[in-house]
Amino acid sequence: MTGLMHRSEVAVSVELQTPDMTLNIGPQHPSTHGVLRLVAKVDGERIEEVEPVIGYMHRGYEKLAEVRTYAQITALVNRIDWVAGFASEVPFIVAVERLTGIEAPPRAQWIRLILTEMARIASHLVFMSSYPLELGATTPLMWALRERERVLDLIESVTGGRFHPNFNRVGGVKPAAGGGSKTKKISMDLPAGFFAQTKTAMEKVLHVCDELDELVTGNEFIKARTVGIGVIPPDKAIEYGLSGPNLRASGVDFDLRKVEPILPYDEVDFDVVVTTSGDCYDRYVCRLEEIRQSARIVLQAIDKIPSGPLQAKVPRVLKVPEGQVYVRHENPKGEFGYYIVSEGGRMPYRLKIRSTSFSNLSILPWLLEGQLVPDLVAIMGSLDFVLGDVDR
Amino acid sequence: MSFWATLGLQVVAVLAVMLGLALVTIYAELKISAHMQSRIGPYYAGGRWGWAQPLADGLKFLQKEDLVPRLADSTVYRLAPYVVIVAALAVWVVIPFGPSLVVRDLDLGAFYVLAVSSLSTLGVLMAGWASANKYSLIGGLRAAAQLIAYELPLLLAVLAVVVQAGTMSLSEIVAVQAEPWFVVAGVPISAPFIVKGQIIGFTIFMIAAIAELSRIPFDMPIAESELTMGYLTEYSGIRFTMFFLGEYASMVAMSAIAATLYLGGYALPGVPAATLNVVGPFVLLGKVALLVFLMIWFRWTWPRLREDQLQAMAWRWLIPLGLLNIVLAGIFKVVL
Numbered sequence: 203m204t205g206l207m208h209r210s211e212v213a214v215s216v217e218l219q220t221p222d223m224t225l226n227i228g229p230q231h232p233s234t235h236g237v238l239r240l241v242a243k244v245d246g247e248r249i250e251e252v253e254p255v256i257g258y259m260h261r262g263y264e265k266l267a268e269v270r271t272y273a274q275i276t277a278l279v280n281r282i283d284w285v286a287g288f289a290s291e292v293p294f295i296v297a298v299e300r301l302t303g304i305e306a307p308p309r310a311q312w313i314r315l316i317l318t319e320m321a322r323i324a325s326h327l328v329f330m331s332s333y334p335l336e337l338g339a340t341t342p343l344m345w346a347l348r349e350r351e352r353v354l355d356l357i358e359s360v361t362g363g364r365f366h367p368n369f370n371r372v373g374g375v376k377p378a379a380g381g382g383s384k385t386k387k388i389s390m391d392l393p394a395g396f397f398a399q400t401k402t403a404m405e406k407v408l409h410v411c412d413e414l415d416e417l418v419t420g421n422e423f424i425k426a427r428t429v430g431i432g433v434i435p436p437d438k439a440i441e442y443g444l445s446g447p448n449l450r451a452s453g454v455d456f457d458l459r460k461v462e463p464i465l466p467y468d469e470v471d472f473d474v475v476v477t478t479s480g481d482c483y484d485r486y487v488c489r490l491e492e493i494r495q496s497a498r499i500v501l502q503a504i505d506k507i508p509s510g511p512l513q514a515k516v517p518r519v520l521k522v523p524e525g526q527v528y529v530r531h532e533n534p535k536g537e538f539g540y541y542i543v544s545e546g547g548r549m550p551y552r553l554k555i556r557s558t559s560f561s562n563l564s565i566l567p568w569l570l571e572g573q574l575v576p577d578l579v580a581i582m583g584s585l586d587f588v589l590g591d592v593d594r
Numbered sequence: 595m596s597f598w599a600t601l602g603l604q605v606v607a608v609l610a611v612m613l614g615l616a617l618v619t620i621y622a623e624l625k626i627s628a629h630m631q632s633r634i635g636p637y638y639a640g641g642r643w644g645w646a647q648p649l650a651d652g653l654k655f656l657q658k659e660d661l662v663p664r665l666a667d668s669t670v671y672r673l674a675p676y677v678v679i680v681a682a683l684a685v686w687v688v689i690p691f692g693p694s695l696v697v698r699d700l701d702l703g704a705f706y707v708l709a710v711s712s713l714s715t716l717g718v719l720m721a722g723w724a725s726a727n728k729y730s731l732i733g734g735l736r737a738a739a740q741l742i743a744y745e746l747p748l749l750l751a752v753l754a755v756v757v758q759a760g761t762m763s764l765s766e767i768v769a770v771q772a773e774p775w776f777v778v779a780g781v782p783i784s785a786p787f788i789v790k791g792q793i794i795g796f797t798i799f800m801i802a803a804i805a806e807l808s809r810i811p812f813d814m815p816i817a818e819s820e821l822t823m824g825y826l827t828e829y830s831g832i833r834f835t836m837f838f839l840g841e842y843a844s845m846v847a848m849s850a851i852a853a854t855l856y857l858g859g860y861a862l863p864g865v866p867a868a869t870l871n872v873v874g875p876f877v878l879l880g881k882v883a884l885l886v887f888l889m890i891w892f893r894w895t896w897p898r899l900r901e902d903q904l905q906a907m908a909w910r911w912l913i914p915l916g917l918l919n920i921v922l923a924g925i926f927k928v929v930l
Contacts, residue, residue: 225729231822232818232822233820247901334897335819337819337897338810338811338813338817338896338897339810339895339897340627340631341627341630344631345632348632417895423897423899426899427897427899427900574900574901574902575732575820575821576814578820579819579820
């Protein structure tokens with residue numbers, strides 16, 4: 203047939219070749235939360251294929267841990283997920299405690315619980331500020347960070363650090379700021395006025411949740427950008443090992459605080475927030491509701507916290523017996539676990555960190571295929587990852 | 595005065611007023627956004643209230659290196675910011691500030707305004723193409739798509755005003771709005787077009803104007819969380835300043851057009867016609883300030899839409915509504 207056509211006709215009948223453009227998103231890009239790099243093949247604004255390139259922030263914590271004592275490792279692990287530093291310390295210290303057979307006294311456990319929930323609030327408030335920003339709304343950023351500052355101030359007043367508390371000790375918690383390690387006075391405990399300030403801060407946090415409800419949750423533009431976008435069905439969520447709000451937004455009721463509590467979560471009353479549709483909007487709503495639940499936990503905990511010592515008796519040089527242990531905990535972003543292999547001695551033989559964002563990010567290529575570039579930002583933001591948590 | 599002297603004076607006047615207004619608008623945006631976000635905003639520059647912040651920023655930009663990417667189409671790249679700012683400034687030629695305070699009262703004023711204001715998109719497209727950057731290219735093409743989607747509703751909205759006023763001259767459109775509408779107890783009462791049935795037209799015009807200005811919720815061509823800075827990505831120094839000033843100058847210009855077409859321009863019910871040459875500019879600026887505030891308010895409250903959602907909104911809602919609005923304007927003109 204072609205042979206009968208004139209040459210110009212042949213040229214016209216050939217379909218126009220539109221080569222795909224390779225768009226390199228990151229490692230320096232405003233919405234990749236640091237140094238994630240996405241190599242996207244785009245046809246116009248439609249993404250055909252995306253390959254996340256990670257490792258730009260690899261700090262080798264697993265290797266570093268092999269030449270550090272257990273007490274020194276706490277200073278590393280709270281740098282993994284820095285927006286919730288305290289929460290990633292707890293499972294490590296509990297793992298060491300399980301290996302050595304030391305148990306922290308109840309008051310220390312309750313302080314851990316309060317601070318973990320505060321870290322969760324701080325982490326989710328960062329999400330509340332950055333996610334609307336990625337969709338183009340700038341004001342929620344300021345409102346959410348304003349209240350986060352109160353929470354961080356409280357964490358600082360107890361631990362001495364805003365991001366990197368380094369507060370947990372094997373068998374308890376560090377004597378609070380101003381205490382000093384050898385004094386056994388009352389000043390070692392939580393700072394004066396902590397409970398009253400916490401109550402105020404939690405009220406403010408609950409208030410800003412209501413404000414965000416008005417500004418963001420019900421907003422038609424936000425809904426237009428997020429409802430039905432980036433839907434993760436429950437089976438896919440489980441297949442890719444998602445956890446935390448990303449999993450619960452898909453309708454899977456799984457919260458390690460209920461399933462495998464390593465802190466006295468069974469003594470406080472709270473609901474696991476589960477939403478059904480698994481889209482970006484639900485992941486947002488899920489986190490907003492979790493802030494409220496965390497505030498509820500903190501308010502109960504400051505009423506229930508028992509008095510007593512902060513530290514169990516621990517030998518001066520901590521030698522961990524041979525053995526293996528895996529301890530996981532519900533980090534603000536999901537399941538966060540440490541697998542410690544000990545051959546005896548002061549340092550672990552191997553430390554495997556199961557970091558949440560790394561697993562949560564693995565669904566990205568599947569999820570982004572066929573989406574638009576603006577939706578890429580909406581979907582990526584809704585997964586709420588931290589690059590330090592991805593690369594370790 | 596000779597022709598050239600008059601022309602020179604007019605050019606200087608437009609430039610001074612326009613760039614001054616753009617700076618004031620930038621300051622207003624800094625301060626209003628700050629107060630919406632529980633911040634203070636600029637505070638130290640200029641001694642009090644940070645009033646000199648836009649000037650200080652401008653001076654800083656002037657000192658910055660003017661980078662041209664190696665692969666960029668140098669001529670087009672350098673020219674683009676001036677196309678944008680000239681388009682914004684040229685609109686002011688036909689805006690009447692008072693009965694005789696107008697640079698050129700063109701018979702086709704409304705047509706001229708629409709034609710010139712959409713030229714800025716050409717500058718954006720040039721910038722996007724010439725930058726030799728993929729993000730810039732996507733931003734530029736988004737701007738072009740946006741122009742096509744929003745020029746029609748804008749035209750339809752203005753057409754309804756033209757139908758109702760029976761003229762395309764902006765001075766006469768203002769004069770028609772200042773005419774007595776009806777008389778109550780011997781007092782003649784005039785009303786701008788927004789009261790005389792053009793509320794739909796005004797809404798369409800404002801939505802389309804914000805889309806044409808690429809401001810949130812329609813700032814997809816810039817969209818810093820997606821395209822870093824869209825067509826602005828590669829620009830620095832004075833050329834970035836030109837874009838920046840052009841953006842705010844266009845914002846003021848669009849508000850001035852809206853104020854002239856729908857809010858009665860320099861005329862205000864109750865202000866005697868004889869004083870309008872003195873009071874008129876302030877009345878117009880007051881109305882412009884109101885509309886600029888509206889745009890700033892939107893920007894700091896809403897997120898951005900997606901390009902396809904914007905297109906759907908334009909083609910499914912604004913264009914049919916615009917057509918309906920022309921019919922309504924005709925009925926209004928015949929009946930009342």
